[in-house]
Amino acid sequence: MTFPPPPITQFVLKVHSRCDLACDHCYVYEHADTGWRSRPRAVTEAVLARVAARIGEHAAAHGLTAVRVVLHGGEPLLAGPEVFRRAAGLLRAALPEVCELDLRVHTNGVRLDVAYCELFDELGVRVGISLDGDRAANDRHRRFADGRSSHPQVLRAVGLLREPRFRHLYAGLLCTVDVANDPAAVYRALAELEPPAVDFLLPHATWERPPERPPGAGATPYADWLLAVHERWEADGRPFAVRTFDSVHRTLSGLPGLSEALGLEPVDLVVLETDGTYEQADSLKTAYDGAPGTGMDVFRHSLDEVAGHPGMAARQSGLEGLSAECRACPVVRSCGGGLYAHRYGEGSFDRPSVYCADLRALIEGLAARAGGVRRPAAPTVDLVGPGLTDEQLEELAVGLGGRETVRALARSQLALTRTMLAAVHGSSGVARSAAWELLAELDATEPAAVDEVFAHPYVRAWAARRLSGDPGAGLGTLAELAAAAAVRAGRGDSVVVPVREGVLHLPTLGRLVLGGGVREARVIGGRGGWTARVDDGAVAGSGDPRWQPLRRVGRGIALEDVDPQRGVHRWPVEERLTGAEYLHWAGELEEAAELLDRDLPEYAAGLWAGLSTVTPLQRRSDGRDVSSAARQAFGAVAIARPRGAETLALLLVHEFQHVKLGAVLDREELYDRGDTRLFEAFGLTPRPIGSLFQAVYAHLAVTAFWGTRACGGMGLARSRSRFAHWRALTDEAVDLLADSGALTPLGKRFADGARASVDPWLRITEG
Known part of the structure; x- marks a missing residue:
């Protein structure tokens, strides 16, 4: 079966084709393409x-909920402010209302x-900057034409x-590796700038x-150079994201990478x-003159036509598109x-990367430091999950928990979900279940697809209901999980899935509203899409107008309004949001x-690491x-949309x-789970020790929230009043918890x- 190519979600828009620097390693001006x-x-x-029109029509046709556009060059800032204003306005106007625009600019600074x-703040444009390290490192390549x-x-x-005032615009730094530079000095120079992320790029060759x-x-x-940087990055507690290292760590764990290069x-x-x-991709400019060309343009061709270009297909073919030597490699x-560009030689891309030996040494080096490659267990294996280090428990004890600590909690929760699903x-x-057998097979061959589905919060919520004997927790959800994992794996597997009350649900993906009578x-x-064949022989899929995808918002968070298992909260959930509500x-x-x-x-660092x-x-x-x-339902919170971002943040x-x-x-x-005493705190009805512990823990963040608002230049009377109120109640509750004798x-x-x-x-004194 042949499927159309996947939709395009990332765009590099060149707003200026010249540069005010003369970097000698630049692939645009110094390599093969002219x-x-x-x-x-x-x-x-x-x-x-x-x-803008082409991107908008593509997003609408494929039901995209987000696209990323990077404004680039040359040096994009040479284009002038009005070009950025027009680009942002036209793009936002052209996109469907349910599609989020992630707009960025990459500049030499x-x-x-x-x-x-101020303009980028107004337009919502995040900024990435190229910098190769300290002055000595940067001056090797990134100079003006006159040598300055x-x-x-x-x-x-x-x-x-x-x-x-501008910190939220700071997207990160891009550093091109030069092995003549001292890796420790480069790392220190970049780390001192407190970037949210650093991208280390191999020079194009x-x-x-x-x-x-x-x-x-x-x-x-x-x-060797990158491993030296990694050693210092790890020793510092991974103070910022590094896409190269994070990609290797993810792929070693069976998850998708974060980079085209890995x-x-x-x-x-x-x-x-x-x-x-x-x-x-711009990197192809290093191969030969005209290598990145498609022969297409926005006036005559759609993005679907571009997606079908043979060069695009070659870069989307996964394992099948690699050379025989690569396919046989243990770290492939x-x-x-x-x-892809780094494989070019003698008129062909059917070769390993020119960095083959370095890539293998890097991956094996990182695997050794991480304790080896993770081999995900089949779903039938009972897992208890990894523990928490003493340092991580110390972070959590004071109410915090950084990215790595919360990720450790997430890994532990995923292991628990797997155990519950096996149960x-x-x-x-049922002695033999086709859905379960497919999940076991996918877990061995495509573990990332299974993990992505199993980690969805309401999968475990369903498993808990099922194990408690809830008659409403039907076994058909296993088939839904297998179907969703199969769609994500893209191997062509088929699964028979029950249609409940006229709705076909695929966890983590969305639902297809088929209407009554369909069983x-x-x-x-x-790869590239999925279909659903229903009782009457009709065929539907993600392009069907009845398909309601799970939509996401900033930071990849799912706005879950379709999962039938989501009603596990104390309050009734909203039905499918309209476009305006979304x-x-x-x-x-x-x-x-x-x-x-x-x-x-x-608090935010851990929140974004764990809130899905x-x-x-x-x-x-x-x-x-x-x-x-x-x-x-680890990773999920449920909220009735409040009036204002401040309350939502709280x-x-x-x-x-x-x-x-x-x-x-x-x-x-x-605490002693057998303790039956009730404790009164926060002006609420008396509650058991477990509920008191939860209330104290939650209000550590509430106190910090209002304390920051009251003392950090936002000291409105309301903020000061709420800070004083919650500080006093939390202080009393902490004493009550500590003196309970139940811990x-x-x-x-x-x-x-x-x-x-x-x-x-x-x-802190008021005033």
Whole structure:
């Protein structure tokens, strides 16, 4: 069966085709392709309008919920402010209302000033900057044409992005590796700039133009250089994301990579030049003159036509598209053959990467440091999951928990979900289940697809209901899970799935509303799409107008309004949101996220690492705010959309405290569960020790939230009043918890941590 190519979700839009630096490693001007010479310097209004229209029609046709557009060059800031204003306006106007625009600019930083930062703040444009390290490292390549250093101007630009008013615009740094530079010095120089992320790129090279390998540097100098950086990054506690390292760690764990240069995920990126021509990835400019060309442009061709271009297909064919040598390599699923352009030699891309030895050494080196490659167990294996280190427990005890700590909780929760699903199947009375057997097979061959489905919060919620004997928790959900995993794996497997009340549901993907009378559907998941054959022979799929996809908002969070298992919260859930309601949610969640990143970063880091799902609840008739976290739904919080981003931010961080503590309690004993006494705190009805513990833990974040608002330049009378109120109640409740006599030794550590968290707030005087 042949499926159409997957839709394109990432676009590099060239707004200017010249540069104010003369970097000698630049693939645009210094490598094989010379197409830049004949292109307009700046993109025109007509091209911008047509680009926006093409992206908009593509998003609508494929039901995309998000696209990323990177404004690029040359040096994009040479285009001038009005080009950015027009580009942002046209793109947002062209996209469907349910499709989020992630708009970014990548610049050398030389021209970035306050005026540009204010413009990008207004337009919602995040900024990435190229910087190769300290001045000595940066000056090796990134200089003006007359030889002057660009380093002081770049540091000034990064300094602007580090200011509190612009910090939310700071997307990260891009560093091209030069093995002649000291890796420790480069790492220190970048780390001092407190980037949210760093991308280390291998310099573009091919078999016909190999990379520099200094004499005496060994057989794998690029791997050695990156491993030296990794050692310092790990020692510092991974202070920022590094896409290269994160991609390897993910692929070693069976998850998709994060980079075109690593892993076997299909590439879904298109470049749009200043004259409106479509090109493949810019890296192909290093292969030969004209290598990235498609012969297509925005005036005559759609993005579906571009997606079908043979060059695009070659970069989307996964394992099948690699050379025989690559397919036989033990690290191929992490390496993915390396960047496509780096395989070029003797007129063909059917070769390993010119960095083959370095990539293998890097992957094996990182695997050794991580304790080897993870081999996911089949679903039938009972897993208890990894434990928490003493340092991670210490973080959690004071109410916090950074990215890695919350990710450890998530891994533990996924293991528990797997155990519960195995128990569901074992207690089903079905000796052989086609759905379960497919899940076991996919878990052995495509573990990332299975993990993605099993990690959805309401999978475990269903398993818990099923194991408790709830008659409404039908066994057909196993078939839904198998179908969703099969669609994600894209191997062409088929699964018969029950249709309940006229609805076919695929967890993590969405639902197909088929109407009454349909009893079941055969779901077939192949690369590039899926189909569902129903009782009457009709065929539907993701392009069917009856398909309602699970929509996502900023930071990849699912806005879950279709899963039939989501009704596990104390309050009734909303039905499918209209397009306008979805946009309200998306906008307010983004504002709330920015508020938390700015005002409560110590809580926000863990929140974004663990929060996967927000479930809309129905509003109360009396207008009071409503929110909930379900113990059996790790990663999800449920909220009735409040009036304002401030309240939404507070509810998010409050409920995620319950999520974190619930995950700890699944592994650790913090109190005597046999204690039947009731404790009165926070002005609420008397409650047992477990509920008191949860209330204290949640209100550590509430106190910090209002304390920051009251003391950080937002000291409105309302903020000061709420801070004083919650500080006093939390102080009393911590004492009550600590003196309860019901805590285990670890529980006492958590009570001591709560006291250490609250005490600094008590020392702040009002006024």
